[in-house]
Amino acid sequence: MIKTGSHILINALIREGVEYVFGIPGGAVLPLFDALYESQIKFILTRHEQGAGHAADGFARATGKVGVCLATSGPGATNLTTAIATAYMDSVPMVALTGQVKTFLIGNDAFQEVDIIGITRPITKHSYLVKDVKDLARVVKEAFYLANSGRQGPVLIDLPVDVTMAECEEIIPPEIDLPGYKPTYEGNIRQIKIAAEVINNARRPVLYTGGGIIASDSAKELLELAEKGNIPVTTTLMGLGGFPENHNLSLGMLGMHGTAYANFAVTTCDILIAIGARFDDRITGKIDEFAPNAKIIHIDIDPSSISKNIKVDIPVVGYAQNTLRELNKHISFVERREWFDKIKQWKEQNPLTYNNSGDLIKPQYVIEQIYEATNGEAIITTEVGQNQMWAAQYYTYTKPRTFLSSGGLGTMGYGFPAAIGAQLGCPDKIVVDIAGDGSIQMNIQELSTVVRLNIPVKIVILNNGYLGMVRQWQELFYDKRYSSVSLNGNPDFVKLAESYGAKGFLIEKKEDVRPTLEKAFFTKQPVVMDFRVDPNENVFPMVPSGKPIHQMIGTMA
Structure with missing residues (x-):
């Protein structure tokens, strides 16, 4: 049967079992969105392409399936690069689809043209520029196989608009045979x-x-x-x-x-x-x-x-x-x-411990209470920095695919959109993004996404008024010369959440931590919790850069 490249692509995604595609439309991908309009695939409209990429990543980590994101050419494609690099560093199976200008315009600096293949070559497992509609079905099949086999990773498919508009007979490709790619599955x-x-x-x-x-x-x-x-x-x-x-x-x-x-x-x-x-x-x-x-x-x-x-x-x-x-x-x-x-x-x-005396809310205490309130059954996503390390140290992880974080690249802004993907992939789970007041603002626009679709993720902001991990390093290694780390001017996160239509809670007293968490976890809608924590708390133990791992700050021996 004769079909357009866009319909061939969508059918190929369906054969791969794709349930969700995350992204934002644009001129170079309009034919794809026209085909998606009548497709069984659910398209999740995010508010930024980086958010779309991290959501696809979070979906992949939480489910073990391949995550898929879609962006238009030029700035749409370049906005995906941080998410692609995050997935690459952490070996996450993801397929990124990008629009491209018409094939005869490639290399002519056309409107919204960028060499996304060249830009992403160091941060993808493989990449394809499809110049013939007849190659589309095969390329999609290969891309998913490459993303999810061997050492997993992201694969990019660049799609010129004239290829997605062209027509040809739809032929389901045969089994994959890539002579140059044979991962070793059986150890010697x-x-x-x-x-x-x-x-x-x-x-x-x-x-x-x-x-x-x-x-x-x-x-x-x-x-x-x-x-x-x-x-x-x-x-x-x-x-x-x-x-x-x-x-x-x-x-x-x-x-x-x-x-x-x-x-x-x-x-x-x-x-x-x-x-x-x-x-x-x-x-x-x-x-x-x-x-x-x-x-x-x-x-x-x-x-x-x-x-x-x-x-x-x-x-x-x-x-x-x-x-x-x-x-x-x-x-x-x-x-x-x-x-x-x-x-x-x-x-x-040398137990893992902290001083919980006094009236100030300790961030570690908040993490412990999240664990107890969820009976350790939640999926935890994190941003990057002190919040990430406290989440790693003080929540007890007992099952795979319950801790999602940017490890290799250390991407601030990862946790919230990753939580969106994880929640869609695991709708019966409580999904909690543990964030800092700095990192949450990197992709906070995705509040619009979760409210519009009523994706009930819970955001826990450990609000210490600083870019906390940078402040900690400046305290310990730069004579407390605090350069550009104060977040004075932060928004009222409760009002911000409410302006989007989410629930918002401000927590300033230790005795309110557990009741607020329980109320939030019982609520079947997105919730933002602003915990005002001790601004001077640091993450310990800590191995100073360049030191051996047995020489730690914050231990007795």
Whole structure:
């Protein structure tokens, strides 16, 4: 049957199971919107393309499906770049569709023309400029396959307007065969057996796990490995929820703002088993003092990540779930009483704690109350900064896909639109964006989106009147020379929420924290909560930049 490129594209998206597309229309994508008008796909009109990209990202992280966003050419496309880079750094499966000027105008500086392929090449897993309508169906199929296979990531499809208007016979493409792209899903058996033998003989092993556990749905296999081998587990920021933090083998998060006992354990261990993690600088600290006495096993589907930052002794390239299933066949239980006695001592000497005396609301207390009020069953999204670290430290994550945050890029403004995508993907869950008063203003225009569609996300603003993490660094390392960090002039967030049509609450007393949270979570509409927290509270522990991770500020040892 003869169809336009736009209808071919929409049908291809439907075959991929796409439920939602997030974005904003514009001239170069009008044919697509005309096809969407009568489509079963729900289009979510955001108020900024960056918001659309983060919403698609949040949908993907919360559901495990590919998120989809759509923008017009020129500024519409460039506004997506921060969201694309965020997804790329955190290995999130996303397909970004961008409009483009007509093919014969490309390269002529036409109105709203930009080389979005060139701009995004370093921050996409792959990109396509479609010049022939006959290629559309195949390109969409390949894009979704690439985004959601191997090490996941964003793929961009650039769509000239004349291609989406052109007509051809719609042909469903055959199964994908990309000779140059063959991810390794099965780990090498010999390497796995070598790793198992080393683990079984270890006296002080530690499992160090990242977002790859969540992306590969390997939480069950990780739990089996930890329990079967009696091995303590620490996770990265992206790995939160991949191992239950209420488990006796959990060390919590490691790194710059990780627990002291996780950092001490990694520094002291004799075997470090890294799974689905990439040895980011916020994890390793000073590289030549990271796990100095350990043999390192690294399991990852991306061979380019292995020995990239830290030299690895036993590499295993493979999909985490498949590799762990095989590894678990060869693991034995070892008691390791001396090792766990030492970890218990570190936990007793350096608990994750804060001073909750006095009348001021402590941000950590707000996080703890969110956990209790939701019974730990919420999906938490965060912005970036102090709010992000407190959310990572003081909410106990026990399930995958319940903590969504910009880890690699550190994108302020991520959390709120990500919460929109997560809420649409998981309508039966309470979704809470934990924000700072600075970061929430980066994409606060999406209040219009949630109110118009009655998407009941809850925004918790930890309002300290500062760009808090920058203020903390200036306090600790720049002699308290507070340069451009005061947010004097903040809006009245309650009135702002109400002006959009959302509920707004101001909380200034500690005794009002829990009742307000419960009221908000019971409300079936968007809610903004402005918590006036201690403006001088800092995030501890903290590893100063360039220091080894065992040298922390805010610990006893």
